[in-house]
Amino acid sequence: MSKENFYNDISKAIVNLDEKKAIEYANKAVREKMKLLEVIEKGFAAGIRKVGDLWEEGEFFLPELMRGAQIMQNCLDLIIPYLHDASEKISHGVVVIATIEGDIHSIGKTIVATLLRAYGYDVFDLGADVPVEKIVEEAIEKNADIIGISALLTTTMTGQKKVIELLREKNLANRFKVILGGAPVTNTWVEECSADGFAENAIGAVRLVKSLLDK
Ligand code: B12
Structure with missing residues (x-):
């Protein structure tokens, strides 16, 4: 077959x-x-x-x-x-990933987390329906390099932007790279949020993380 x-x-x-x-x-x-x-x-x-x-x-x-x-x-x-x-390990780094509050879609986020782990990154998967403040707190606590935020609903996407706004308020915008994902996320949305990138699938997420950490 x-x-x-x-x-x-x-x-x-x-x-x-x-x-x-x-x-x-x-x-x-x-x-x-x-x-x-x-x-x-x-x-x-x-x-x-x-x-x-x-x-x-x-x-x-x-x-x-x-x-x-x-x-x-x-x-x-x-x-x-x-x-x-999943093939060779790439450079290491710490990723905190979550599905944003109000959104229980977890399948895609879990695949991304799993693949990042497979490539040698330390991944803290906070689960789904995670409040904006909690994501920022955990990123600080875990000393993350990257924050990954998943949103599958057009109504919850705004939470992705809120995370970036909160980082700015706390003067932490330069400390973390923020990447977005989920079916409704587009380049235009990434620009509007001033995020550092997005990926359409898990292998794209690995490439994105690698390129951001290699910079
Ligand atoms: C499965 C599913 C559910 C399951 C979720 C189970 C779970 N544990 O995850 C259940 C049944 C619970 C569910 C519920 C609902 N759902 Co739903 N669901 C889906 C469905 C069919 C598939 C999503 C999925 O798992 N795809 C497979 C994975 C592998 O793909 P993915 O999630 O896109 O993830 C990939 C990429 O996006 C990317 N990625 C994902 N996250 C991240 C993060 C980062 C950082 C990066 C870089 C990349 C990345 O990589 C992943 C791997 O390739 C979609 C339809 C669709 N086409 O997406 C609707 C869909 C998302 N659901 C929808 C809706 C409306 C709902 C409900 C509101 C329904 C209701 N009336 O109750 C509720 C939401 C409740 C809530 N508050 O969240 C709508 C959203 C419409 C919209 N535009 O907002 C969709 C699009 C269906 C539709 N066609 O209308 N849903």
């Missing part, structure tokens, strides 16, 4: 909310030592995004969206412990 067909089958299992098959595919990917990040992005993440589309189109209801997310999370729990073989 070609890789593309396998990714398609994974995506279909998520869309069909077929947990048994999805778990079977996750185990197969681990067993056969496939490129696990690619399996996550092209298989599982593609599937959950399709579930989101169907929900937006009114084909799926909230319980189905939640079930899809739960199945995806269960599969990631199986795969993530094996994600550490």
Whole structure:
């Protein structure tokens, strides 16, 4: 079976909310030592995004969206412990990452945190729905180089900007680099917030962190 067909089958299992098959595919990917990040992005993440589309189109209801997310999370729990073989380690640094307050979307943020760890960074994942003040406090406490903030909702994105504003108020703007992520984040938003960058996926996040720390 070609890789593309396998990714398609994974995506279909998520869309069909077929947990048994999805778990079977996750185990197969681990067993056969496939490129696990690619399996996550092209298989599982593609599937959950399709579930989101169907929900937006009114084909799926909230319980189905939640079930899809739960199945995806269960599969990631199986795969993530094996994600550490992600090629060579790059320079080290400390990253504090969180999903902003009011927003419980955690899947993408967790993948980014996991991959950064796999590349040798010290990552403090504060979880989801984290208040602006808490993110700043933890960054100071952990002596972070980078603060990563995830937002999946257009209504919570404003929190990303608030973190940067709070850093400025506290005269800490030069102490940390702030990077943003989440589906609604664009270059324009990054400029408007005066953030240091954003990435569309986890491997992009690793490249971004590396380039900011190498500067
Ligand atoms: C799964 C999901 C859920 C799950 C979340 C489970 C969990 N534990 O995370 C559940 C069911 C709980 C959920 C709830 C809701 N959801 Co929802 N959800 C989704 C869905 C389908 C997929 C998100 C996801 O996990 N994608 C897969 C991951 C791998 O991708 P990702 O998150 O984009 O992350 C990648 C990149 O963005 C980037 N990245 C992410 N974070 C970061 C951080 C940094 C620093 C960097 C550099 C990069 C980075 O790298 C990641 C890895 O590649 C999206 C649709 C979509 N297309 O995004 C809707 C979506 C985000 N949800 C939406 C909505 C509206 C809601 C609800 C408000 C629904 C409701 N009425 O209750 C609630 C929100 C409640 C709240 N207060 O937060 C809307 C948002 C609309 C908008 N524009 O604001 C979307 C877009 C669906 C839609 N098409 O309308 N949701």
